[in-house]
Amino acid sequence: MSNMLKAIFERVKGVIKNKKGNEIVAIALILLFIILAAAPYIRNLGQTTSTGISNLNSQMQQVLNGQ
Numbered sequence: 001m002s003n004m005l006k007a008i009f010e011r012v013k014g015v016i017k018n019k020k021g022n023e024i025v026a027i028a029l030i031l032l033f034i035i036l037a038a039a040p041y042i043r044n045l046g047q048t049t050s051t052g053i054s055n056l057n058s059q060m061q062q063v064l065n066g067q
Contacts, residue, residue: 012025 012028
C-alpha cells in the first residue's frame with residue numbers, strides 16, 4: 001500500500017512541475033478533499049443499512065417460522 005501511495009505522490013510531483021497539469025492537480029485535490037470529508041457519512045450510511053438488513057432478516061425468519 002505504501003508503495004502505491006509513494007508512486008501516486010511521485011506522479012503528483014511530476015504533474016505539479018508541469019505547468020499545464022496544475023489544473024488537473026487542483027481538480028484531483030478537490031476530489032480527494034470531498035472524498036475524505038464524506039467518508040464518515042458514507043461509513044455511517046453503510047452501518048445503518050447493515051443494521052436495517054439484519055433487522056429485516058430477523059423479522060423474515062420469524063414470519064417464515066410462524067412465530
